[in-house]
Amino acid sequence: xxxxxxVFIGVFCTMVISWWTFVFGPQVQIGxxxxxxxxxxGDVYPVYRTGAQKRGAxxxxxxxxxxxxxxxxxxxxxxPDIARGWGMRQVASDTRGRYSVGEDYLYDxxxxxxxxxxxxxxxxxGTRMDEKVVLYHLYDxxxxxxxxxxxxxxxxxxxxxxxxxxxGRGPSPDALPVKVEAGYEVVPTDDGQALAxxxxxxxxxxxxxxxxxxxxxxxxxxxxxxxxxxNTPAK
Amino acid sequence: xxxTSTHPSGTRTxxxxxxxxxxxxxxxxxxxxxxxxxxxxxxxGLIASLKFHAPHLLAGVPYLTYGRVVxxxxxxxxxxxxxxxxxxxxxxxxxxxxxxxxxxxxxxxxAASFYNFAVTIGVLGVLCGDSTGFQGFEFPAxxxxxxxxSFVFMGVIxxxxxxxxxxxxxxxxxxxxxxxxxxxxxICATALMLLLARPVRxxxxxSVNWWYLHNLHSIVLGFIGLAAIFYxxxxxxxxxxxxxxxxxxxxxxxxxxxxxxxIPNGAPLPAWIPAMSxxxxxxxxxxxxxxxxxLWHTIRGSHxxxxxxxxxxxxxxxxMFWFIGSVHLxxxxxxxxxxxxxxxxxxxxxxxxxxxxxxxxxxFGAMYYIVPRVFGIDWPNPxxxxxxxxxxxxxxxxxxxALLVGGIAEGxxxxxxxxxxxxxxxxxxxxxxxxxxxxxxxxVGQIVGLLNLTLLVSRxxxxxxxxx
Numbered sequence: 001x002x003x004x005x006x007v008f009i010g011v012f013c014t015m016v017i018s019w020w021t022f023v024f025g026p027q028v029q030i031g032x033x034x035x036x037x038x039x040x041x042g043d044v045y046p047v048y049r050t051g052a053q054k055r056g057a058x059x060x061x062x063x064x065x066x067x068x069x070x071x072x073x074x075x076x077x078x079x080p081d082i083a084r085g086w087g088m089r090q091v092a093s094d095t096r097g098r099y100s101v102g103e104d105y106l107y108d109x110x111x112x113x114x115x116x117x118x119x120x121x122x123x124x125x126g127t128r129m130d131e132k133v134v135l136y137h138l139y140d141x142x143x144x145x146x147x148x149x150x151x152x153x154x155x156x157x158x159x160x161x162x163x164x165x166x167x168g169r170g171p172s173p174d175a176l177p178v179k180v181e182a183g184y185e186v187v188p189t190d191d192g193q194a195l196a197x198x199x200x201x202x203x204x205x206x207x208x209x210x211x212x213x214x215x216x217x218x219x220x221x222x223x224x225x226x227x228x229x230x231n232t233p234a235k
Numbered sequence: 236x237x238x239t240s241t242h243p244s245g246t247r248t249x250x251x252x253x254x255x256x257x258x259x260x261x262x263x264x265x266x267x268x269x270x271x272x273x274x275x276x277x278x279x280g281l282i283a284s285l286k287f288h289a290p291h292l293l294a295g296v297p298y299l300t301y302g303r304v305v306x307x308x309x310x311x312x313x314x315x316x317x318x319x320x321x322x323x324x325x326x327x328x329x330x331x332x333x334x335x336x337x338x339x340x341x342x343x344x345x346a347a348s349f350y351n352f353a354v355t356i357g358v359l360g361v362l363c364g365d366s367t368g369f370q371g372f373e374f375p376a377x378x379x380x381x382x383x384x385s386f387v388f389m390g391v392i393x394x395x396x397x398x399x400x401x402x403x404x405x406x407x408x409x410x411x412x413x414x415x416x417x418x419x420x421x422i423c424a425t426a427l428m429l430l431l432a433r434p435v436r437x438x439x440x441x442s443v444n445w446w447y448l449h450n451l452h453s454i455v456l457g458f459i460g461l462a463a464i465f466y467x468x469x470x471x472x473x474x475x476x477x478x479x480x481x482x483x484x485x486x487x488x489x490x491x492x493x494x495x496x497x498i499p500n501g502a503p504l505p506a507w508i509p510a511m512s513x514x515x516x517x518x519x520x521x522x523x524x525x526x527x528x529x530l531w532h533t534i535r536g537s538h539x540x541x542x543x544x545x546x547x548x549x550x551x552x553x554x555m556f557w558f559i560g561s562v563h564l565x566x567x568x569x570x571x572x573x574x575x576x577x578x579x580x581x582x583x584x585x586x587x588x589x590x591x592x593x594x595x596x597x598x599f600g601a602m603y604y605i606v607p608r609v610f611g612i613d614w615p616n617p618x619x620x621x622x623x624x625x626x627x628x629x630x631x632x633x634x635x636x637a638l639l640v641g642g643i644a645e646g647x648x649x650x651x652x653x654x655x656x657x658x659x660x661x662x663x664x665x666x667x668x669x670x671x672x673x674x675x676x677x678x679v680g681q682i683v684g685l686l687n688l689t690l691l692v693s694r695x696x697x698x699x700x701x702x703x
């Protein structure tokens with residue numbers, strides 16, 4: 001007897017079940033998601049990225065920073081992310097809450113959640129570093145003379161995001177505090193500047209319906225990431 | 236030795252042998268290119284690994300940043316090597332078991348060449364920074380569509396070959412092979428449509444991406460590898476498969492549960508999605524037990540024969556890696572474990588074992604069996620086969636153990652916030668460095684394998700010249 005058609009139909013059904021669950025289901029539930037409102041202020045969340053930040057996201061994608069960095073903070077019961085200071089929505093009394101939520105990525109394409117953490121999670125790196133420090137980090141992550149430099153880091157430097165140029169009438173305001181030949185300075189390229197703008201803009205701090213503010217109104221239980229040069233939020 | 240080829244009617248066997256020679260041209264293109272892509276993949280893997288010893292290495296070359304090199308490594312291995320070696324094996328399987336020639340060897344060869352062109356364009360695209368940013372699906376749209384179309388072309392020819400079959404009865408191996416082809420066409424079409432052509436919004440992209448990648452690993456590669464295991468182990472050991480029912484049971488339960496995407500617990504998706512995914516992965520324990528029992532009973536009492544030929548050794552070790560990789564995946568999906576091991580080297584270890592251990596070894600087993608039959612010529616140098624086996628096996632095992640231990644240590648240490656991130660990183664670097672040695676062995680192994688195939692092909696070429 002020829003079972004061919006039955007096998008085919010059976011395989012087709014299993015495939016449809018899987019597709020229905022992981023492609024169609026999510027699409028129906030959250031594919032049409034609209035921006036939400038922050039609690040309690042009621043501002044629109046998320047906001048669109050600026051042009052420079054969008055371009056920076058493209059540089060991030062092209063160089064696949066996601067190979068070493070995730071951008072997703074797991075809830076307390078599913079990992080130490082919040083205890084390590086990567087999440088900014090900690091609610092001490094809430095063991096389950098979800099700390100990165102769909103809204104955070106609403107306008108991203110592609111969404112680069114990442115699957116490996118050779119380096120720290122970057123979902124809230126904008127609260128730990130400003131653009132300047134990010135640029136130092138991209139230029140030479142292991143240079144301890146630069147703020148944020150960590151000699152033991154394995155993050156590669158990205159020298160092609162910078163150029164060495166002759167100092168014109170006066171030093172450029174963007175020049176990095178590094179020594180090169182006399183009369184020259186190191187400045188970020190447009191791509192480098194854009195990438196820094198994107199990275200420094202990464203923050204998931206807004207309280208929204210899915211992740212409401214803690215009763216006392218301020219985040220609790222935060223600790224520093226030890227790799228961060230500072231754990232005071234940058235503006 | 237060949238239970239199926241000694242057909243009572245005698246004539247059938249000849250038809251069969253003639254049929255197999257119709258695979259020559261397609262298999263030549265597919266195997267040769269697959270091995271070249273695998274060598275490239277391992278070389279990129281080695282470069283990536285070396286960057287942990289010296290982060291400055293090649294840092295100034297934008298085309299070779301760590302991220303791009305890692306992406307290209309995955310793509311060369313999955314699309315360049317795995318799918319090609321897989322389709323070569325499935326095509327031959329359909330020809331061999333159906334006793335019918337390839338439906339159109341010329342079209343197959345042309346489609347295979349286009350396929351390689353697509354992979355080349357894709358790899359260059361990723362190196363130039365044109366990656367899509369979706370993990371395991373990095374090829375830019377222009378290359379990805381071309382890849383899909385040429386794959387579907389090859390798939391259609393394989394399916395036509397299958398339906399032309401002279402031998403009506405079908406075996407589990409054919410079911411696994413057939414399903415894998417069909418499955419890839421479907422998941423790749425879904426990813427093309429929903430990630431590139433008309434992208435879905437926000438994190439739905441991630442769900443589709445994870446679903447795609449998991450299905451590519453566990454169903455497409457998993458089923459092709461299992462097809463080889465179910466075909467070669469009983470055949471080369473000279474015993475019938477213990478139970479056809481059990482094989483079919485494994486087939487159906489794997490198709491059902493093995494395809495439930497590998498969504499990390501705690502991903503920013505509605506909670507039921509990672510929960511369903513974890514449930515599916517844990518349920519695959521049932522087919523894993525079924526497969527192991529089935530083959531255990533098939534082999535039992537004939538263990539000494541496992542050593543009798545290289546194809547058998549490759550396939551058998553592939554089976555062991557399949558088992559370890561499956562169990563690893565199941566354990567790593569349980570929330571209590573995943574909260575520690577997700578995002579560490581632990582998951583990388585599993586993927587590497589699956590692709591370079593299980594899949595690569597079973598496909599080499601198949602290749603070492605198929606190529607001499609199809610071309611009617613022996614492997615020029617059996618020592619090279621042995622070297623290929625030991626280097627690949629040793630390299631994969633070394634990397635796996637290093638990354639497994641490193642990953643567990645990493646997850647464990649990160650759980651204690653007293654340990655700074657950089658301190659943990661330094662600890663795990665020891666493991667990464669050991670795995671570099673494994674990566675190096677893999678590169679050398681693939682050079683040896685490619686050399687052996689090249690020697691064989693040049694002998695065939697010389698023979699053909701003499702004949703004409």
